[in-house]
Amino acid sequence: MGWLAAAAGTALVLFVLRDVFHTLWHPTRHGGLSRLLMTGVWRLAKASPRRRAAGLAGPVAMAMVVAVWALTAVLGWALVYWPFMPEAFTYPPGLKPADHAGFEDAVYVSLVNISTLGLGDIAPTEGWLRIVAPMEALVGFALLSATVAWTLGLFPALARRRSLALRISHLARTHPTSDQVDADAGAALLDGLATDVSVISVDFLQYAESYYFHDGDGHISLAQQIAGAVHLADQASAARHPEVRKSAAVLRAALDDLAAVLDNRFLRTRGSAREVFEAYARDHGDVGRA
Known part of the structure; x- marks a missing residue:
């Protein structure tokens, strides 16, 4: 079951990376997730009786796309970490590993890594996890840079x-x-x-x-x-x-x-x-x- 969860998390991460690629870097295609969000917000704005909704449709949809990208990536990596907690992680003296091995703790580890803040109080010790964690940080940095470039180009x-x-x-x-x-x-x-x-x-x-x-x-x-x-x-x-x-x-x-x-x-x-x-x-x- 642990490897199934890790595989599901990997699939989520790859899905996000594919969507980012097709939205920002592929000139002839449009990312599936981003397109659904953009068109959905646009249609809601058209149905709204408030004219102000028109001007907010694009910026709100763009912010939602970036938020969904980040959230999906965080959850994907959390699914990768979760099955291997606490055995494959090290904890500071003040924390009991058995009490901090839930999914919320995996999300915490993922957030720390993707935000490029560095390893926090819970860090991987398993060999392959020690490689995955910095890779998440690189993806987080790339996502931030891509969002800035998207804004500057749009x-x-x-x-x-x-x-x-x-x-x-x-x-x-x-x-x-x-x-x-x-x-x-x-x-x-x-x-x-x-x-x-x-x-x-x-x-x-x-x-x-x-x-x-x-x-x-x-x-x-x-x-x-x-x-x-x-x-x-x-x-x-x-x-x-x-x-x-x-x-x-x-x-x-x-x-x-x-x-x-x-x-x-x-x-x-x-x-x-x-x-x-x-x-x-x-x-x-x-x-x-x-």
Whole structure:
């Protein structure tokens, strides 16, 4: 039974490491556990009558993912230690080994190790356990570092998305005429937008969790403003200037790629790019409303 518990604990640890890998370091996949938590919190936020729930959905879900990762890893290693307590551990003179061999004591040992605080008053003496304990500390340090890197990468992606939405909003509010778009400056403008849209597509692939961060209504919401980029591409596609038409085609291709990423990863409409963007606007525009 002891080895069965240890095997179950090892499986839990490997499950967490796999989820961390697919969430943070694999650019084409999304961790199963993290995705369930993210989508679950997002749906709860959509069902909530409080608009404040929209802005909290992403940060709360992200904190929950990290907490579940840490808790599952702690419990997994505790299951590894527990069957071998107290025989394979050393205790200080003030503690009776028989009184401190329960599962809660194994959790305590696991917490001490994963937090990289060093060995506490209960330490392993068995050869293989003396190797496992430092390995847990290394995983704890890696988990902490990965969480910091995740945060540092995710929030710049959100800033790029909101910046693109604001730029599209500026263009929509200035109402550029067909003659203004049908010029060399118009081609440069379309090329810049196509580049920015492509960057957002990569951000959604690399940081899929960013989808569940609500930008709010208005000028910084890409879900609300992306239709302006579609309209501009349609307007420029009828231009007389060949470079403008070429740039419009490039922008259209970038928008199609963005729609494909949104649909394949989140929306599942299987519709046209315009239909996907409409579903994107609904999904984000209705969050937090009664």
